[in-house]
Amino acid sequence: MRTFRYLYGPVPSRRLGRSLGIDLVPHKVCTYNCIYCQVGRTTEETVVRKEYIPKEEVLEEVRSFLAKEGPPIDHLSLSGSGEPTLHSQIRSIIEGIKGMSKTPVAVLTNGSLLYEKEVREDLLLADVVLPSLDAVSQEVFRKINRPPGVFSVDNVIAGIVEFRKIYRGQIWLEILFCRGVNDGRDELRRMKEAIDRIGPDRVHLNTVVRPPAETWARPLSNQELEEIRVFFGERASIITEFDRHLFSVSEGNRRQEILKILKRRPLSHVDLSKGMGISPEELEGEIRPLVQEGTVRVRFFEDSVYYEMAKRDESL
Ligand code: SF4
Structure with missing residues (x-):
């Protein structure tokens, strides 16, 4: 794709x-x-x-x-x-x-x-x-x-x-x-x-x-x-x-789409799961490895959890 x-x-x-x-x-x-x-x-x-x-x-x-x-x-x-x-x-x-x-x-x-x-x-x-x-x-x-x-x-x-x-x-x-x-x-x-x-x-x-x-x-x-x-x-x-x-984003491309979106702006867990049409639990499954490997980091703002890129990847 x-x-x-x-x-x-x-x-x-x-x-x-x-x-x-x-x-x-x-x-x-x-x-x-x-x-x-x-x-x-x-x-x-x-x-x-x-x-x-x-x-x-x-x-x-x-x-x-x-x-x-x-x-x-x-x-x-x-x-x-x-x-x-x-x-x-x-x-x-x-x-x-x-x-x-x-x-x-x-x-x-x-x-x-x-x-x-x-x-x-x-x-x-x-x-x-x-x-x-x-x-x-x-x-x-x-x-x-x-x-x-x-x-x-x-x-x-x-x-x-x-x-x-x-x-x-x-x-x-x-x-x-x-x-x-x-x-x-x-x-x-x-x-x-x-x-x-x-x-x-x-x-x-x-x-x-x-x-x-x-x-x-x-x-x-x-x-x-x-x-x-x-x-x-x-x-x-x-x-x-x-x-x-x-x-919706196809299964194969979810990780790539998440990274592309986060490259442009931080998004909350709620916004990201609603926007992608997947449940918060499904998103959790996608995002946790990205956080663990250090590609995405968690940021707290006004009582919400946000995700943002930990470092810039110009290839996205
Ligand atoms: S909000 Fe950001 S992108 Fe928009 S005008 Fe201000 S600096 Fe530029």
């Missing part, structure tokens, strides 16, 4: 259902270095757009995956181990995918490059774009997203506002809250103003629910998130845990 290099999952997704991830940049190339990042600290912080991964290889993998028999997929999602709009060919990759499938294409972006006209135009064919916006003041922006010096959060917001003007698809804005960092009263008030300026279709509120890049990035309580949801109004919702859309 074929192993894909640039595709992962389908993995549990809180917003996109059963979503096939398409990774457009290597781990971990990003314009930001967020304190809460679940794929770890950024190793290459850059604003340089280029063809990080050969476009034709990505499209060939998607074509090959779609040709397989299997349960339907809800979204084909450009995301992965960093910022997908850094890929200079993202427009023709979306065009290529649209040419081979009717499945909606989603782009999960931090929105940092939308101030560039070319990037805004590159995303026009996507069905849903999910930009993040965790701060509206420069000081909080620097603290939570840790961008390179060139970035101004005012420009980032202006870029998303401009994108809204020309884009006909859905915009789901995500705000991730870290306790004591971006949840201050004044920041929330200004965020609400920014949301009104942008006019997204939905606003998704999130907090630190998976092991973060920095251990001091802490979550808000459900009650605090709920208060923010009410303050932000009817467009806002709290993203709930994935609990449906099981997917």
